[in-house]
Amino acid sequence: MSSKPIYVTEPAMPPLEEFIPYLQQIWSTKILTNGGPFHQQLEAALCAHLKVNHICLFANATIALVTALQALRITGEVITTPYSFVATAHSLLWNGIKPVFVDICPDTLNINPDKIESAITPHTTAIVPVHCYGHPCDVESIQRIADIYNLKVIYDAAHAFGVTIPSGSVLNHGDLSVLSFHATKVFNTFEGGAIVCPDLKIKQRIDNLKNFGIVSQVKVVAPGINGKMSEINAAFGMLQLKGIAAALSRRKAIDLAYREQLAHTLGIRCLEHTGEQEANYSYFPILVGPDYPLSRDELFEKLASAGINGRRYFYPLITDFPMYRSLPSAAPHNLPVAIRAANEVLCLPIYPDLAREELQEIIHIINDPS
Numbered sequence: 530m531s532s533k534p535i536y537v538t539e540p541a542m543p544p545l546e547e548f549i550p551y552l553q554q555i556w557s558t559k560i561l562t563n564g565g566p567f568h569q570q571l572e573a574a575l576c577a578h579l580k581v582n583h584i585c586l587f588a589n590a591t592i593a594l595v596t597a598l599q600a601l602r603i604t605g606e607v608i609t610t611p612y613s614f615v616a617t618a619h620s621l622l623w624n625g626i627k628p629v630f631v632d633i634c635p636d637t638l639n640i641n642p643d644k645i646e647s648a649i650t651p652h653t654t655a656i657v658p659v660h661c662y663g664h665p666c667d668v669e670s671i672q673r674i675a676d677i678y679n680l681k682v683i684y685d686a687a688h689a690f691g692v693t694i695p696s697g698s699v700l701n702h703g704d705l706s707v708l709s710f711h712a713t714k715v716f717n718t719f720e721g722g723a724i725v726c727p728d729l730k731i732k733q734r735i736d737n738l739k740n741f742g743i744v745s746q747v748k749v750v751a752p753g754i755n756g757k758m759s760e761i762n763a764a765f766g767m768l769q770l771k772g773i774a775a776a777l778s779r780r781k782a783i784d785l786a787y788r789e790q791l792a793h794t795l796g797i798r799c800l801e802h803t804g805e806q807e808a809n810y811s812y813f814p815i816l817v818g819p820d821y822p823l824s825r826d827e828l829f830e831k832l833a834s835a836g837i838n839g840r841r842y843f844y845p846l847i848t849d850f851p852m853y854r855s856l857p858s859a860a861p862h863n864l865p866v867a868i869r870a871a872n873e874v875l876c877l878p879i880y881p882d883l884a885r886e887e888l889q890e891i892i893h894i895i896n897d898p899s
């Protein structure tokens with residue numbers, strides 16, 4: 530039994546004393562929010578780091594998703610995945626949009642492009658896919674369909690910080706991509722999020738929308754919201770960015786150790802990295818199949834009794850929640866792959882400070898659960 534509980538993730542924190550100069554700066558300028566100097570610095574630093582054109586920082590990814598849909602004036606029906614965190618679909622309901630769920634691919638657990646076309650109706654205006662666990666969606670196929678049917682594509686890229694595919698950052702695909710900087714994410718600002726956008730015109734619209742629709746002291750052009758990131762969060766982001774390479778390399782080593790040592794475990798499948806040039810190792814999902822001696826829930830409990838708290842992301846499916854359950858597209862026969870994944874998945878602990886002995890203990894329990 531581990532001496533302290535182990536969680537599925539733990540934020541990488543820089544030494545506290547390194548944050549003090551940032552706080553002193555905020556105290557001296559007394560600029561706390563509203564697009565202050567740290568906010569501007571972080572937008573520029575993230576554009577350079579992620580190799581994207583423009584970024585609008587937000588208080589969290591959920592408000593960013595809601596705003597992205599507003600910015601592109603999405604209405605009617607939107608095609609999305611049931612296999613995600615519930616905020617993906619909630620952002621649609623907050624905009625009065627009807628979610629239409631389609632099934633996922635068994636290999637990536639991302640939306641299956643082959644299932645999208647048959648879900649399109651005259652009311653469909655957009656697709657909201659999710660790069661689940663930071664594994665890239667089939668962006669080419671999704672764009673091809675969007676182009677044929679004149680649909681917008683907004684990626685929920687909450688998990689996809691820093692992920693690249695052969696053509697460059699995965700965040701440059703679709704019309705907009707939304708990142709989360711929540712405490713549980715590879716890059717965190719305590720709470721935070723961002724919209725990645727291709728041009729200045731849409732950035733300006735989003736920046737207005739996240740600031741109540743205000744464009745000047747006397748002019749409000751849209752019913753905007755307050756989605757701004759504060760200076761303290763932005764300053765923390767600047768500091769976090771310095772440590773991101775080291776954090777990713779430790780995550781990569783853990784990912785590799787799991788893969789190597791679970792490769793021959795009967796009934797356990799590690800979700801492959803498919804399509805990434807650079808992965809971010811944000812999650813480590815395994816699928817517990819019928820050949821494994823325990824069910825997924827039994828393994829979950831077995832680990833928990835040893836103080837190791839995995840998470841059943843994403844179980845239940847979004848379509849199991851009461852506000853979605855009665856939609857025709859939520860019917861189980863429409864989503865067999867997602868249902869199976871939700872019943873088999875277990876995300877194992879992965880974070881930079883996970884000790885080698887802790888990692889070995891997790892692997893040992895999975896390999897020898899008796």
Ligand SMILES: Cc1ncc(COP(=O)(O)O)c(C=O)c1O
Pocket residue numbers: 589590591592613614616617659685687688708709710711721722
């Ligand atoms: C796929 C996905 N979308 C959206 C969100 C919402 O992000 P936030 O917590 O920053 O609002 C999260 C997670 O936290 C997520 O995992």
